[in-house]
Amino acid sequence: MMRLLRPLLICVAGSILLTTAAYADGTEITAQIKVKMLGADRSSRHHSNADVVLWLTPADPGESSVVPRDIGKTHYQLAQKNKQFIPHLLVIPTGGVVDFPNEDPFFHNVFSLFNGRRFDLGLYESGTTRSVHFDRSGVSYIFCNIHPEMSAIIITVPTRWFAVSSATGAVTIPDVAPGTYDLHVWAMGSSDASLAALGRRISVSGRTRELGTISVEASIPGPHKNKFGEDYDVSQPSSY
Template sequence: MKTLLYAICLWGMLFSARLVTAAEVTARLVQSGNGNGKERIPPAAIWLKPLQGKVDFPPSSNFTLLQKNKMFHPHLLVVPVGSTVSFPNADPFFHNVFSMFDGRRFDLGLYEAGSTRTVAFTREGISYIFCNIHPDMSAVVLSLVTPYYAVADASNNFHIADVPEGDYELHAWVEGRRGEKPPRRIHVSQGSTNLGDIETGQREEPQNHLNKFGKPYDASHPSY
């Protein structure tokens, strides 16, 4: 009985300590330059890499990138390294998901309505996802070696909960923006840390992507 009480007290102390030292990190995504405010702010994500200590990394998890109405849902998906992503086809026609990931292509092949394919993301990096049949379909998967990340919400705000106090390297990625934003060092304090505004950066000129064979899509063949 004494052993049980001791274990309960110890767990309570550790849990209380985590509540005290864990913080919420917030930031806001804003348009760079002298925009007129009418341009849509693109999808974006931020993440924190601890500069000291070992990351309390979550176990591998399963995520879903749904194909429906000739679109990927969600468009931007962030996953911890080691996670598996499912690509179910909820459309009444075929899809063929493919991607270049760190210079390595994966191709899930042609698969029918109601079926699914999976991919394990075992390395850190940015994976641009396309369909070899429907050129307008695109998505992005960020696989990270940290559990402290957030995707900008509908109001262009970021929220990262339960971040331990300490020093971190802040990374940001914004779709369709030129170059990578250089990381910067930040300190997370108890309670709440506001990182202020994160600018979107200079917009790249959009280009049509190629199919999985490295060639332009054939406009003479309809995409169903």
């Protein structure tokens, strides 16, 4: 019996190795981001080519890509420390869970009620953690209802092929399987219309695929509201 099964096992093992090798030797997608600040923000100190997100989705809807980049990784973290969210920008595959540990010596109230995944974690104390399941794609703007200076963005994408630009504007998406994809772009302070115009369909094959320079227009967002849709009361110092 084992003699009969041995050729089949060898065939299956060889197929797995070939599939793994094909994925590991996928195409490296590269691009250069150039951010142009609009209006009075043009010379702002906030001007940077960093934190522009690119992701690819298969042009064929039947080709599923909803698989985390790191096999088995389902939890991500957005910490609260020194009245900041760390990191400020987090990109995760759809279905991921984000932990929000409070590493400050006082209370926080993390919420997101305006776009993407809506939630309100309520007040919770130092040393505790609360979690949110991001079960749909979209952009979620994260704030604290106590501290108006705190903000972050979580972008949930239905694909394993995504990357974030560096301070120099360089961005690389590694190991992309051959095929036809729709390119998506996101940048803080850019309008939906301008971002949609940057998207395009691309064909992927070979060892590398250079997308060239992607020019993004952006402006610095204005102040946000609290979870009740009202301005923060900054006249009274927070007791937390």
